[in-house]
Amino acid sequence: MTQTTTFIIGGSSGMGLASARILVERGEHVTLVGSSKDKLQAAQADLGEAVETLQADLRDTAHVSRLIQAIDATPRHITGLINAAGTFTPQPFLDHDAQDYDSYMDLNRATFFATQAVARNMVKHGSGAIVNIGSMWAKQAIKATPSSAYSMAKAGLHSLTQHLAMELAPHNIRVNAVSPAVVVTPIYGAFINPDEIEATLTDGFDSFHPIGRVGQAQDVAETVVHLLSDRATWVTGAIWDVDGGVMAGVA
Template sequence: MKKRALIIGGSSGIGKATAQNLLTEGVEVHVVGTNLEKLEAFKNASGDHLHIHKTDITNSTDVLSLNETINQFDNLDYLVNASGVFGPKSFLEHSVEDYNKYLDLNRGFFFITQAAAKKMKDSKGGAIVNVGSMWAKQAVKATPSSAYSMQKAGLHSLTQHLAMELADYKIRVNAVSPAVVETPVYDSVFGGEKEAHDALQNFHGFHPIGRNGKPQDVANTITYLLSDKASWVTGAIWDTDGGVMSGRN
């Protein structure tokens, strides 16, 4: 039976790079995103092994619909929770709306992962990788991110709890914890793609390794954690961060 993967947030950035890795390995990949134009462009460039689902995972009705699709799968082997929003703002200026966009994202992850884990249990095992963040472990004054950090810290915690709970069903659960990775999540922060690219050039020196991350850097780690090569790894939160957690230049 062909391996099947579900990538939440798979139309761009880290999720898309992960989907591309899996496609090259012959995996049937289902990507979930909100931007239909990006989804269709990815589908047109990738062929029959890629399936797209326009879904807003912060919308409970959309999540129910996606979970019905998951329930209809014959098998599900891999899940990657890669959707993200990032809007640095002072804690004292955060609104309820700001907070809820992060809270709603984690609610979507929680119940999609539940549906996926039930299918993996029926399929006799699987692997899940959550995309967390260095900001969940360490504050950065230049990018105040209290609500974002709570959301990502929640994913880190969920990773460890699910690793314990799902191990009996041969389901491994891990996370990656990136630092600055050049993805479209920064476009809205800086006012556009070019503006984000230019602004992020100031962060290369933030990383001991001397450069920002690329989506492929993180995708390669995710692909490894999904694979049988990592069969003895679960409950881990891997710092895929150019060395930031070890120190700063």
């Protein structure tokens, strides 16, 4: 019997790691992909033997090529893929330079081709489910957090979700996305002291969400894992708002 795994790209922290924890608790094998060796080792030590790790910097084309080779070589059926890698540094449109822009688009390029490799595996084995972690910013501009390049990249990921859902459905592969609002994750460490992320987000954005609080990684991970599961077998091409009610309207 072929062994299975769920690949989580960007799985060493935040929503990816929270999703991995749920899957491992349910007895599933996961393969975590991340750029930080230390974070990957910590995640593996925390989650145990059901976890394999692959180190890859998605902005480095050589690393991406090695990741794709590893995906192609795996003897396991990749039943699930979570694309959770991301970066976020709010910056006015007029202040963006080429390096800022490329930091987002390089991630999308890597996501595209890594997902292609995973899809080949799923086609070979006859089934699979993919969940992309998009963003509310791809749907709604927020004056307090100018994010043109980030939002452009995430909007592209939303669009990719729908196109892949159409193309891969004949192969029994479902593709969905979640669209979170403000969630307490290390991604904000690019411009907030890591020790102050939760307090800063809570103070600044609790009231932004109609439900009254910012999200936690677990909030999003529960939905991600649901979309991967057999409980969502008639859901594909969906982009689910997991945002504390933000997209429902303006308070």
